[in-house]
Amino acid sequence: GAVVSQHPSWVICKSGTSVKIECRSLDFQATTMFWYRQFPKQSLMLMATSNEGSKATYEQGVEKDKFLINHASLTLSTLTVTSAHPEDSSFYICSATTYRTGVYTEAFFGQGTRLTVV
Amino acid sequence: RKEVEQDPGPFNVPEGATVAFNCTYSNSASQSFFWYRQDCRKEPKLLMSVYSSGNEDGRFTAQLNRASQYISLLIRDSKLSDSATYLCVVNIRLYGGSQGNLIFGKGTKLSVKP
Numbered sequence: 351g352a353v354v355s356q357h358p359s360w361v362i363c364k365s366g367t368s369v370k371i372e373c374r375s376l377d378f379q380a381t382t383m384f385w386y387r388q389f390p391k392q393s394l395m396l397m398a399t400s401n402e403g404s405k406a407t408y409e410q411g412v413e414k415d416k417f418l419i420n421h422a423s424l425t426l427s428t429l430t431v432t433s434a435h436p437e438d439s440s441f442y443i444c445s446a447t448t449y450r451t452g453v454y455t456e457a458f459f460g461q462g463t464r465l466t467v468v
Numbered sequence: 469r470k471e472v473e474q475d476p477g478p479f480n481v482p483e484g485a486t487v488a489f490n491c492t493y494s495n496s497a498s499q500s501f502f503w504y505r506q507d508c509r510k511e512p513k514l515l516m517s518v519y520s521s522g523n524e525d526g527r528f529t530a531q532l533n534r535a536s537q538y539i540s541l542l543i544r545d546s547k548l549s550d551s552a553t554y555l556c557v558v559n560i561r562l563y564g565g566s567q568g569n570l571i572f573g574k575g576t577k578l579s580v581k582p
Contacts, residue, residue, distance in 0.1 A: 393572075393575050456517060457557070
């Protein structure tokens, strides 16, 4: 399958600081990238859908000013957690897919980023 | 009704057992379907796509029933290494030219015991 690289794989930061997570599709052009959050023993929760060159669409309850998403190219999307707090500690995962002839192809996931805010 | 629903489990089965998961979807405009597998503390990985005619990959068989709006995954001769959470994914196409969305079920947990 296609390769999606997510960086960093883990990060510890102080409360009040910002953290940037990168998601890159290495061998295909991703028209759409999804950002998820997953708390321990819970299911994936979609945070936002990001289409290249346009503003991200956020799910209800997700603060767009806190979770800044940029999708400037077909191979890179970034998620910035601004003014992080301990309750933002979670596993953040991106996935990338291509929209082709009316449907999405299968989504490929990055390895995830484990964020701990202290 | 939720867009994609799965029995959360857990399904606890002995090695060698056959186990089946179902997933129902509510949007009849759904276009494509997938099963993913997620191991603990890891990212989901594509297990198989689901085609209208049904498809098989070794011990895994996926089927789609558009009339009843459900997809299924059958695992035969289960192994210890099959223990994971299995996610059903549906591509819903919206009307008006919008790109639609990939909707994930919450997953079914499988635990295969020796």
